[in-house]
Amino acid sequence: MAEFRFELLGADGAARRGRLHTAHGTAETPAFMPVGTAGTVKGMLPEHVAGTGAEIVLGNTYHLMLRPGASRVEALGGLHRFMGWPGPILTDSGGFQVMSLGSLRTMSEEGVTFRSHIDGSAHKLTPERSTAIQDDLDATISMVLDECTPWPVEEAAAADSMRLSMRWAERSRAAFRARPGYGQFGIVQGSVFPDLRAESAAALGAIGFEGYAVGGLAVGEGQQAMFDTLDVATPALPDDKPRYLMGVGRPSDIVGAVARGVDMFDCVLPTRSGRTGKAFVPGGELNIRNARHAGADRPLDPDCACPACRGFSRAYLHHLFKAGEMLGPILLTWHNLRHFQDLMRDIRTAVEGGGFGVYRRDRAAAEAAFDPHEA
Amino acid sequence: MAEFRFELLGADGAARRGRLHTAHGTAETPAFMPVGTAGTVKGMLPEHVAGTGAEIVLGNTYHLMLRPGASRVEALGGLHRFMGWPGPILTDSGGFQVMSLGSLRTMSEEGVTFRSHIDGSAHKLTPERSTAIQDDLDATISMVLDECTPWPVEEAAAADSMRLSMRWAERSRAAFRARPGYGQFGIVQGSVFPDLRAESAAALGAIGFEGYAVGGLAVGEGQQAMFDTLDVATPALPDDKPRYLMGVGRPSDIVGAVARGVDMFDCVLPTRSGRTGKAFVPGGELNIRNARHAGADRPLDPDCACPACRGFSRAYLHHLFKAGEMLGPILLTWHNLRHFQDLMRDIRTAVEGGGFGVYRRDRAAAEAAFDPHEA
Numbered sequence: 001m002a003e004f005r006f007e008l009l010g011a012d013g014a015a016r017r018g019r020l021h022t023a024h025g026t027a028e029t030p031a032f033m034p035v036g037t038a039g040t041v042k043g044m045l046p047e048h049v050a051g052t053g054a055e056i057v058l059g060n061t062y063h064l065m066l067r068p069g070a071s072r073v074e075a076l077g078g079l080h081r082f083m084g085w086p087g088p089i090l091t092d093s094g095g096f097q098v099m100s101l102g103s104l105r106t107m108s109e110e111g112v113t114f115r116s117h118i119d120g121s122a123h124k125l126t127p128e129r130s131t132a133i134q135d136d137l138d139a140t141i142s143m144v145l146d147e148c149t150p151w152p153v154e155e156a157a158a159a160d161s162m163r164l165s166m167r168w169a170e171r172s173r174a175a176f177r178a179r180p181g182y183g184q185f186g187i188v189q190g191s192v193f194p195d196l197r198a199e200s201a202a203a204l205g206a207i208g209f210e211g212y213a214v215g216g217l218a219v220g221e222g223q224q225a226m227f228d229t230l231d232v233a234t235p236a237l238p239d240d241k242p243r244y245l246m247g248v249g250r251p252s253d254i255v256g257a258v259a260r261g262v263d264m265f266d267c268v269l270p271t272r273s274g275r276t277g278k279a280f281v282p283g284g285e286l287n288i289r290n291a292r293h294a295g296a297d298r299p300l301d302p303d304c305a306c307p308a309c310r311g312f313s314r315a316y317l318h319h320l321f322k323a324g325e326m327l328g329p330i331l332l333t334w335h336n337l338r339h340f341q342d343l344m345r346d347i348r349t350a351v352e353g354g355g356f357g358v359y360r361r362d363r364a365a366a367e368a369a370f371d372p373h374e375a
Numbered sequence: 376m377a378e379f380r381f382e383l384l385g386a387d388g389a390a391r392r393g394r395l396h397t398a399h400g401t402a403e404t405p406a407f408m409p410v411g412t413a414g415t416v417k418g419m420l421p422e423h424v425a426g427t428g429a430e431i432v433l434g435n436t437y438h439l440m441l442r443p444g445a446s447r448v449e450a451l452g453g454l455h456r457f458m459g460w461p462g463p464i465l466t467d468s469g470g471f472q473v474m475s476l477g478s479l480r481t482m483s484e485e486g487v488t489f490r491s492h493i494d495g496s497a498h499k500l501t502p503e504r505s506t507a508i509q510d511d512l513d514a515t516i517s518m519v520l521d522e523c524t525p526w527p528v529e530e531a532a533a534a535d536s537m538r539l540s541m542r543w544a545e546r547s548r549a550a551f552r553a554r555p556g557y558g559q560f561g562i563v564q565g566s567v568f569p570d571l572r573a574e575s576a577a578a579l580g581a582i583g584f585e586g587y588a589v590g591g592l593a594v595g596e597g598q599q600a601m602f603d604t605l606d607v608a609t610p611a612l613p614d615d616k617p618r619y620l621m622g623v624g625r626p627s628d629i630v631g632a633v634a635r636g637v638d639m640f641d642c643v644l645p646t647r648s649g650r651t652g653k654a655f656v657p658g659g660e661l662n663i664r665n666a667r668h669a670g671a672d673r674p675l676d677p678d679c680a681c682p683a684c685r686g687f688s689r690a691y692l693h694h695l696f697k698a699g700e701m702l703g704p705i706l707l708t709w710h711n712l713r714h715f716q717d718l719m720r721d722i723r724t725a726v727e728g729g730g731f732g733v734y735r736r737d738r739a740a741a742e743a744a745f746d747p748h749e750a
Contacts, residue, residue, distance in 0.1 A: 039694065043701040045682055068669070068694045076672050076690055084686040294443070297451050307420055311459040315451055319414065319443045326418040326701065 004183040004210050006242045006263075012356040014234070014261040017348055020056070020242055022140045023181025024080060024088045027055040029242060029263040030351075032254070032344045033090060034337055035271060038063045039073075039083040042271055043330045044337070046084040052306070052334065053341030056088040056140075058266045061133055062097035065123070066116050070136035078138030090185075090266070091139035092246075093130045093172075096148050109164070111145070127171035131184075135177055143213065144172035146187045151219040158191040165189045166203040173207050183210025185244060191216055192225050194232040201236035212237045213244040214262070218253070227256050234261040251280070251343050252367060255360055258347055270336035275329040277321045279308075280339040283370030288332065292373075293318040306338035307331060379558040379585050381617045381638075387731040389609070389636040392723055395431070395617055397515045398556025399455060399463045402430040404617060404638040405726075407629070407719045408465060409712055410646060413438045414448075414458040417646055418705045419712070421459040427681070427709065428716030431463040431515075433641045436508055437472035440498070441491050445511035453513030465560075465641070466514035468505045468547075471523050471622075484539070486520070502546035506559075510552055518588065519547035521562045526594040533566040540564045541578040548582050558585030560619060566591055567600050569607040576611035587612045588619040589637070593628070602631050609636035626655070626718050627742060630735055633722055645711035650704040652696045654683075655714040658745035663707065667748075668693040681713035682706060 005021040006029075018029040034041045034049055037060045041049045049057065059079055064070065076082050079089055098105050098114050105114035111126030127145040134142035146165035149158050169186050176184045186204035190196030204212055214233050217226045230245070237243055244264035245257050254265055270280065277289040281301045286293075288300070296314035304310075308317060308331035320328030350359035380396040381404075393404040409416045409424055412435045416424045424432065434454055439445065451457045454464055473480055473487050480489035486501030502520040509517035521540040524533050544561050551559045561579035565571025579587055589608050592601045605620070612618055619639035620632050629640055645655065652664040656676045661668075663675070671689035679685075683692060683706035695703030725734035 038698045038700060039691070040700050040702045043705065045702070045705070046686070047682075063698075067698055068690070072670060072690070075670065076688060082688070082691055082694075084691075295447060295450065307422075311421070313451060313457070315443070315447070316414070316457055316459075319457075323413045323438075323442055325413060325415050326704065327415045327420070329701065330418065330420070330705070 002181050004181050006211065006240060008240065010352055012351045012354050013259065015258050015347075015351045015356045016261055016263055017351040018242065018263055020088070020264075021181075022088045022183070023179070024086060024140045025055070027088055028348055030254075030258045030344055030347050031056055031264050032340045033058045033264065033266040034340075035060070035266055035268045036083065036085070036089075037268075038067065039079065041333075041337070042275065043326075043333045048334065049085070049337065050087070052337040053345060054337065056090060056264075057085055059083075059089050059091045059137065059139065060097060061091050061094035061130060061137070064091075064137060065094060065133050066118055070133040074136040074138070080138060088140040089137075090141040090244075090264075091134045091137055091143065093143040093145040094125050094133070095130070095145045096247075098125055099148050107147070109167075111168075127168040128175040131172050131175035140182060141211065142176065142182075142184045144169045144184065144186050144209075146189060146215055148219070149189055149191050149216045151191065151216075151221055153191050155191075155193050155196070158189075158193055159196055162189040162191075162196050162200050166200060169204060170207055173209065185209055185211040185213045185242075187213045187215040187246070188233050188237070189216050190233075192221055192229050194229075197229060197233045198236050201233055205236075205238055209241070211242040211244060211264075213246050215246045217245065218248045223253060223256065226253065227260060230257055230260040230262065251340070252363070254343065255347065255363055258351070259356070259360060270340045271333050274333035274336040277328065277332060278336075279317075279332050280336050281375055283366040284372055284375060286372060286375045288314060288317045288328075289321050290318075300335060301339070304335065304338060304342070306335045308335040377556050379556050381586065381615060383615065385727055387726045387729050388634065390633050390722075390726045390731045391636055391638055392726040393617065393638055395463070395639075396556075397463045397558070398554070399461060399515045400430070402463055403723055405629075405633045405719055405722050406431055406639050407715045408433045408639065408641040409715075410435070410641055410643045411458065411460070411464075412643075413442065414454065416708075416712070417650065418701075418708045423709065424460070424712065425462070427712040428720060429712065431465060431639075432460055434458075434464050434466045434512065434514065435472060436466050436469035436505060436512070439466075439512060440469060440508050441493055445508040449511040449513070455513060463515040464512075465516040465619075465639075466509045466512055466518065467621075468518045468520040469500050469508070470505070470520045473500055474523050482522070484542075486543075502543040503550040506547050506550040515557060516586065517551065517557075517559045519544045519559065519561050519584075521564060521590055523594070524564055524566050524591045526566065526591075526596055528566050530566075530568050530571070533564075533568055534571055537564040537566075537571050537575050541575060544579060545582055548584065560584055560586040560588045560617075562588045562590040562621070563608050563612070564591050565608075567596055567604050569604075572604060572608045573611050576608055580611075580613055584616070586617040586619060586639075588621050590621045592620065593623045598628060598631065601628065602635060605632055605635040605637065626715070627738070629718065630722065630738055633726070634731070634735060645715045646708050649708035649711040652703065652707060653711075654692075654707050655711050656750055658741040659747055659750060661747060661750050663689060663692045663703075664696050665693075675710060676714070679710065679713060679717070681710045683710040
């Protein structure tokens with residue numbers, strides 16, 4: 001079985017073109033991972049997710065540990081077999097969702113106790129438990145348990161939070177069961193404070209992981225603060241390991257992060273937007289529910305090869321959403337996933353050919369020229 | 376362009392094996408038409424509907440006339456292009472849904488006036504208007520406007536209702552714009568009264584249609600009364616035209632109706648059942664939400680080639696429904712449509728080979744042996 005390995009194929013400035021080798025196959029980077037929260041990318045068959053160009057998907061430990069349960073998934077042969085996705089799967093630690101539970105959870109040095117949003121049952125998530133659950137799920141890539149530092153935050157509180165996450169990272173690593181082709185990623189915290197981010201990156205590098213994530217961003221700090229933080233964080237990470245920016249983001253976020261050396265992304269944006277009638281088109285987004293699409297006998301994006309664009313008019317997609325038909329969310333989810341995968345493909349091609357700078361400028365110009373009322 | 380034509384390929388007793396030739400291609404009969412109410416078979420892409428084996432689908436005039444509107448569909452190139460289904464489409468007259476509106480509608484000799492369930496707007500459906508709408512939709516097969524006689528009903532009321540439908544059938548025929556490859560079907564009414572059914576069939580035959588439907592059944596009269604009515608109605612219809620039993624039904628209804636000379640069927644059962652977690656399996660139905668499926672590491676039906684059965688365990692399907700995931704209804708709709716199309720394929724094969732009697736007995740035995748708690 002293949003070793004877990006990040007192959008750096010080339011670079012264009014700080015932007016990297018790579019290939020992730022895992023027990024479950026390879027993924028070209030920069031890569032966008034569709035979110036399969038509860039063991040399904042909502043509304044999509046796995047073969048259709050793969051058809052959009054996705055090679056690696058994300059699963060949510062919090063959702064899966066509560067339903068159907070990690071031991072149930074293990075008994076059924078692991079998450080790959082359960083959800084019919086033979087390729088690599090990255091699972092988060094469950095921490096982010098648990099932190100979002102607010103009054104339903106309490107934090108300590110040991111970990112987090114919380115009540116299920118489904119049935120109110122009590123659960124505890126520690127670095128060791130999170131790692132064991134991800135092992136039960138058979139995650140190709142496990143994430144360490146961390147505290148996602150809230151925003152806004154004072155520097156002292158951000159430092160305390162980051163250092164707790166670093167102690168948890170050590171415990172997560174100790175609990176990780178190494179197997180060929182599997183990996184565990186540490187998560188850099190420290191909010192928008194450069195010294196804290198550098199301290200966090202150094203601490204994780206000293207522990208040693210198969211990859212490194214940048215967490216605690218896209219929480220309201222704004223795109224420039226996110227980019228400024230990446231400017232500090234990514235150079236402090238080992239060159240020969242993949243870098244993953246968690247929960248990001250819009251196409252312009254992704255392009256800017258690739259320019260700063262990020263290799264992997266995940267976000268609910270394409271799937272969640274698709275379910276509510278929002279479609280990504282070159283330069284921006286449109287809402288298919290808008291009345292101006294009611295009679296529009298043209299595709300969402302004539303250059304897109306997804307089923308929504310190949311087979312149907314905007315008028316039809318508009319009708320599906322107005323009529324509350326399931327096929328509307330299905331088709332727009334499909335389109336948006338394809339749009340994001342086409343974006344990643346274009347980024348990879350640009351980085352390979354040394355044309356990433358031109359690509360960025362062209363994209364920025366298209367976004368500046370985008371008129372949401374005319375698109 | 377092909378003439379609209381029913382080619383009788385063979386028979387086994389009263390059961391017929393045929394082929395419908397239309398402007399939009401052919402359909403092998405006996406045929407089951409999935410219901411695409413509002414211009415979509417709920418949760419399915421047209422290419423996937425076709426992949427189950429379906430060659431002709433049904434659209435609902437009532438739903439489409441209200442949203443997006445018949446003239447909108449016409450402006451967008453007709454229903455085939457709008458919904459991405461190039462094959463034959465049969466549309467109902469809108470009458471059945473309008474009659475179901477209860478206090479929101481009023482009947483007269485002229486037609487039915489009603490209020491939209493969407494926005495309360497006033498509409499009128501007459502034989503002429505229903506036919507014109509179906510023409511706007513570009514229906515391959517249009518249905519005459521009829522009154523679906525309620526159940527239970529006295530014979531005198533059933534006679535009045537049937538005779539109104541026959542006058543409407545004449546008006547519908549006069550309004551029908553004949554085009555090569557397109558057809559219009561009359562609808563036999565008369566409830567469970569043999570004399571009325573015979574009178575209705577004779578009246579329609581005298582008008583002359585491209586096909587004949589049997590309406591007003593599967594409304595609560597029971598399977599035996601339905602079969603008894605078919606025993607009267609189908610022999611009274613022209614041999615060289617297709618016969619369509621509207622809104623039917625369960626597999627055993629379909630098999631029994633084929634044995635009585637019916638060629639075409641439609642029903643929401645496979646799609647609606649699929650959305651609520653009910654799956655058709657050999658011999659009967661099961662509810663995937665049942666707790667006994669929670670850990671079941673085997674497919675719904677090992678002999679089924681649909682994506683739900685090829686790619687996933689019952690435990691996964693159970694999980695999808697428990698978690699309220701869209702993929703659950705998608706996969707069970709797909710499975711049920713495939714199950715019904717496989718049924719029709721098996722029926723056609725049995726009739727072709729002269730083995731339909733054996734097929735019926737084997738099926739009946741499997742249904743008798745079916746244990747819903749063990750399946």
